[in-house]
Amino acid sequence: MKEEILQNIAVIQERINNACKENGRNLNEVKLLLATKTVPEERIKIALRAGQTLIAENKVQELKEKHEALKEVQHTNHFIGHLQTNKIKDLLKYDVSCIQSLDRLDLAEKLHQRLQFENKTIEVLIQINTSFEESKFGVNPNDAIELVKQVAQLETLKIKGLMTIGLFSAETEKVRKCFRLLKNIQEQIIVLKIPNVDMQELSMGMSGDLETAIAEGATIVRVGTAIFGQRSTSDGYYWNEKIDI
Ligand SMILES: *Cc1c(COP(=O)(O)O)cnc(C)c1O
Numbered sequence: 625m626k627e628e629i630l631q632n633i634a635v636i637q638e639r640i641n642n643a644c645k646e647n648g649r650n651l652n653e654v655k656l657l658l659a660t661k662t663v664p665e666e667r668i669k670i671a672l673r674a675g676q677t678l679i680a681e682n683k684v685q686e687l688k689e690k691h692e693a694l695k696e697v698q699h700t701n702h703f704i705g706h707l708q709t710n711k712i713k714d715l716l717k718y719d720v721s722c723i724q725s726l727d728r729l730d731l732a733e734k735l736h737q738r739l740q741f742e743n744k745t746i747e748v749l750i751q752i753n754t755s756f757e758e759s760k761f762g763v764n765p766n767d768a769i770e771l772v773k774q775v776a777q778l779e780t781l782k783i784k785g786l787m788t789i790g791l792f793s794a795e796t797e798k799v800r801k802c803f804r805l806l807k808n809i810q811e812q813i814i815v816l817k818i819p820n821v822d823m824q825e826l827s828m829g830m831s832g833d834l835e836t837a838i839a840e841g842a843t844i845v846r847v848g849t850a851i852f853g854q855r856s857t858s859d860g861y862y863w864n865e866k867i868d869i
Pocket of ligand 1: 682862
């Protein structure tokens with residue numbers, strides 16, 4: 625089990641290296657984030673002990689369950705799942721440094737209220753639904769800039785960039801379109817020079833499409849399956865609002 629994870633990480637790093645080389649990207653511009661949903665603590669610890677530092681959960685419940693066990697190995701936690709407002713208070717207990725899935729104003733406002741109360745700040749990425757699929761979370765691309773402007777006014781939320789999940793498709797050019805759109809929105813926002821908005825990070829690309837994402841400007845690629853193996857829980861459980869519990 626250990627050898628397999630280490631081998632998988634090496635393969636991913638090689639893929640990232642090659643994609644950077646081919647696209648004239650600097651290797652230190654692209655961070656690897658481990659998507660750890662459904663992965664038991666022991667397996668996550670193997671990756672952390674091998675030098676990985678950035679992990680992310682999709683559910684507050686899983687974050688909570690693994691928190692104690694993972695404490696002993698230094699790491700940074702991001703959150704990449706659909707966040708319900710009634711889970712905010714809980715989420716803030718577990719050292720999450722960045723919420724990558726901020727996609728609506730009511731969530732931003734409730735987060736802000738709670739952070740003010742706790743006298744804290746948190747980094748956020750705005751999640752954009754670049755594939756326009758109904759089943760996916762994220763703000764509609766046409767409403768994204770307005771959302772950024774509104775969130776920028778909430779001073780406990782430090783916007784660091786944008787996040788998207790690309791279309792699931794074997795057709796690279798269709799996937800690329802999603803990533804290009806995210807980059808395009810980033811560029812439009814940069815020009816606006818909105819106070820309290822940093823647009824450094826583009827979190828895009830997963831196990832199947834990280835090369836395309838790096839070609840289009842990703843600074844964070846989020847990899848699960850290609851490191852930890854196939855998940856037994858369907859991704860619909862994590863992604864589809866209609867069956868969210
Ligand atoms: C699960 C997940 C990933 C990783 O997906 P893989 O295909 O397993 O690499 C990336 N981003 C988000 C938001 C996820 O939920």
